[in-house]
Amino acid sequence: MRSYLLLVYWTLLRLRSTLPLLLFLQTLISVGIVVGFSFLVPQADAVTGFYLSTGAVTIGLITVGMVAAPQLVAQQKLTGAFDHQRALPVPRMAMLAADASVWVALALPGLAAALGVAALRFGLSLTLSPLVVPAILLVALCSVAIGYGLAYATKPEVSTMLSQVILFVALMFAPINFPAERLPRWLATVHEWLPFGYMAQVVRETVNVPAGGVDPFPFAVLALWCVAGLSITYRVMTRRV
Amino acid sequence: MVLRIEHLTKVYRKGVRANDDVTLDVAEGEVFGLLGHNGAGKTTLLHQVIGLTKPTSGSITIDGRDVVAHPAHARQACSLQPQSQAPLGGMTPRQAIELMARIRGAGRGQARQRTAELIAGLDLEPWAATSGERLSGGVQRLTAFCLAAAEPGRVVMLDEPTNDVDPVRRRLLWRQIRALADAGSAVLLVTHGVAEAERVVDRLAILQHGRIVAEGTPARLRGSHDDQLRLELHAVSDATAAQLQPPFATARPAVVAGLRLSLTIEAREAAGALSWAQHERVAGRVDEFSLNPARLEDVYIGLVSEGGGDA
Numbered sequence: 333m334r335s336y337l338l339l340v341y342w343t344l345l346r347l348r349s350t351l352p353l354l355l356f357l358q359t360l361i362s363v364g365i366v367v368g369f370s371f372l373v374p375q376a377d378a379v380t381g382f383y384l385s386t387g388a389v390t391i392g393l394i395t396v397g398m399v400a401a402p403q404l405v406a407q408q409k410l411t412g413a414f415d416h417q418r419a420l421p422v423p424r425m426a427m428l429a430a431d432a433s434v435w436v437a438l439a440l441p442g443l444a445a446a447l448g449v450a451a452l453r454f455g456l457s458l459t460l461s462p463l464v465v466p467a468i469l470l471v472a473l474c475s476v477a478i479g480y481g482l483a484y485a486t487k488p489e490v491s492t493m494l495s496q497v498i499l500f501v502a503l504m505f506a507p508i509n510f511p512a513e514r515l516p517r518w519l520a521t522v523h524e525w526l527p528f529g530y531m532a533q534v535v536r537e538t539v540n541v542p543a544g545g546v547d548p549f550p551f552a553v554l555a556l557w558c559v560a561g562l563s564i565t566y567r568v569m570t571r572r573v
Numbered sequence: 574m575v576l577r578i579e580h581l582t583k584v585y586r587k588g589v590r591a592n593d594d595v596t597l598d599v600a601e602g603e604v605f606g607l608l609g610h611n612g613a614g615k616t617t618l619l620h621q622v623i624g625l626t627k628p629t630s631g632s633i634t635i636d637g638r639d640v641v642a643h644p645a646h647a648r649q650a651c652s653l654q655p656q657s658q659a660p661l662g663g664m665t666p667r668q669a670i671e672l673m674a675r676i677r678g679a680g681r682g683q684a685r686q687r688t689a690e691l692i693a694g695l696d697l698e699p700w701a702a703t704s705g706e707r708l709s710g711g712v713q714r715l716t717a718f719c720l721a722a723a724e725p726g727r728v729v730m731l732d733e734p735t736n737d738v739d740p741v742r743r744r745l746l747w748r749q750i751r752a753l754a755d756a757g758s759a760v761l762l763v764t765h766g767v768a769e770a771e772r773v774v775d776r777l778a779i780l781q782h783g784r785i786v787a788e789g790t791p792a793r794l795r796g797s798h799d800d801q802l803r804l805e806l807h808a809v810s811d812a813t814a815a816q817l818q819p820p821f822a823t824a825r826p827a828v829v830a831g832l833r834l835s836l837t838i839e840a841r842e843a844a845g846a847l848s849w850a851q852h853e854r855v856a857g858r859v860d861e862f863s864l865n866p867a868r869l870e871d872v873y874i875g876l877v878s879e880g881g882g883d884a
Contacts, residue, residue, distance in 0.1 A: 346661065412656070413657070419655070573586075
């Protein structure tokens, strides 16, 4: 616990100069999705508006976890800082936990801003479930876990490119900003195995609980993805070549 | 012995033999130098000790404990200054050193005191509160040293700590390295600065293509060359330097680098060599010359070129 706190402090201090910019960009992207997509769909009905607002939250979390985090890991690998960290006398899990906490915290302001703007823009009335906090934490943790797994397991050049592809897919080709029914059947089937749709679903259902209650299934799928991402990261972190 | 490495061999997947049957040990209070050409396997050796790389065969123990089987113990017992720059980001040297001391287990007061000591000892005061992104390469390197030295382990491993460091602070750095050993750590030091290392290390090993080709105290390694001298001439032009032909036998082929011609000769040739050099000077082909006992650097270059190294 002591090393965890010190490492959080270390990461915050190290990112000090880029942190404000990251926060700003992240908020901009989340809010931008709400505003920008409503240009694409001028007559947004209640369903579209709702999908866009909750989608903005999900995309915001995906941006931090699967784009910003892996790009920073890639940079650390290129500068040699990665080996420096791996040589520190602290439990590797404390290091991972510290990084993940910083990234999750980084995502929160943008998320609140996006929901606020969405409520104004589409005049949404939400019925929050108490599960909203664990749901958002799970989505955040899951995307950081996958982002780290990716960045740890692949070369820096590859992970930087992959993270761009992920953002593109999440924005345009995943059932995040629109219902899965609009996708071609094959792509919808693919998304039954990917985390994106489930991430959007847990955010949607906990922000505005549907009549049938919150579906536990997406939580389970995301937990599995989370475990997979973390185990890959941990394995690579402790691997000695 | 604090650190004991026995018959260590590391073969990478593509068949590169980075370390080949390396045996060495470093005692408490000792500074051990590791010299060798680029790619000789020095960094690989350090990485195996701290558990970033797994040996193919052989053993590594720290205070008698097998660290190949217990890499977490290796990270507790060692502090490493890697060859790459430290990940300071937006941190200032003072913040980074103090925080690293605490991450390595020091109390708050102790961390602060040790940080002040190191900053004063290396004359880093002018940059102590400058953000890491604005520091010069040399100051970053010194800060990286401080990160390893702030709360040093039983074994301190430094991978080319003097790179980019100015000559004045280099001396201060060597003093701090000595102080680490005097305080009870075993120091394993990788360097290309043969001439400087000669004055600081207690013992050293020369690594070539992954094998140790010579090992011992600087005096012992120089020993076999006590009957040899080095004649250095500075010619008036590069072309003249290349044309100079000594009328006596040299122990090794002449080395020309720009204006500089360097000859290793047998001691009995000294008188003849001096009068030839003086003759060339009077003739206006040579500006100045000097004759010195062979140094470790000559031994090193001799050993490495005999083995066909690329140093």
